[in-house]
Amino acid sequence: MKSVSNPQEHLLLRAARGEKVERTPVWAMRQAGRWDPEFNRVRAGLSFYEFSENPEKAAEASLCPRRFGVDGIILFYDITTLPVAMGLPFQLKPHVGPMPDHPVRSQADLDKLTTQVDPSRYHYLLRLLEIVQRELNGELPILAFAGAPFTVAAYCIGTGKNLDQTRTFAAENPKVWRQLLEKISRATIDFLNEMTRRGAALYQLFDSWAGELTRQEYLDWAYPYHAEILAGAKQTPRILFVKECPYLDLMCQSGADIISLGACHDLAQAKRDYPHLVFQGNVDQQLLKTGPIEKIEAAVEECLRAGQQEKHILNLNHGVDKGTPPSHFEAFIRASKKPRS
């Protein structure tokens, strides 16, 4: 593949800016993940955080999906990487997910977290970005990302995806909960500005579990922080992802340039309702997993038709799932590039 000297001219970036493009770009959340045998080969041997703090290995993992022909490379780290840099070490627990060694439960725990995170505390990510930039040599744009405060705070207090436990904590510790959201928000702005200043061409803010909140909770715990972060880090196009979010209106008011849609959303309708925005999505990752390939091809075709090759980035409704056959991912990318009439 030829390298492009001006990274601003990449297909993904032009589409992200809302320009009419010759082909709809494609990438996938969790495109570097456990479903890919090549990733598993690279990933073997180290614990998750040892692995993601090893820039050479993390770069190899980030670049694994390149061979499938994706139009962007997302850096390999985790939404918990920033709280680790804020002073909260995590372990990845099998079948559970990231768990802090000492969850934030009190004001004293909270006070130990640094809001002004010196970039030297995540030097391995800066090095990762450098290596991936060098390897790509302008061929593809690089995506950075961060978790949004609600989802990250849920991991920091040790409740993760368990919304009822998160609600209980917030009800019993309203001051600590609020300050934790605020601290994460401020640290996230600096982090995203640093990553984009150093060459990440766009970023995605993940509030994976906020779609399960009531509208009022979403207005209290999710929306204000999306708006704050997106306004505070705006050097590049900004993507907002909330898994299967019922509050599309609030996502669209957040200040994001690109809204990632779930399988519950109608792409064509969203484009009509919010013509100024770019949409990302929304092929069902469950279909990508189960197949068959003909159905994946048909779903891609339908999604591309709804996206009309303008203000659209092809992606899934959520990350590529662990049991997805690589041949299905290959078919997803291939179908997106099929010449269209």
Ligand code: 1CP
């Ligand atoms: O050992 C492993 O490889 C475990 C799986 C894994 C991976 C591949 C984890 C642990 N993190 C990652 C990398 C990662 N995490 C990336 C970069 C790779 C890519 O996208 O190609 C990204 C973007 C994330 C973001 C992330 N981590 C999110 C938001 C996206 C989403 O899936 O909604 C969330 C919620 C996490 C938490 C997390 N990290 C890891 C796991 C297994 C989980 C989910 C745990 C849970 O379900 O509660």
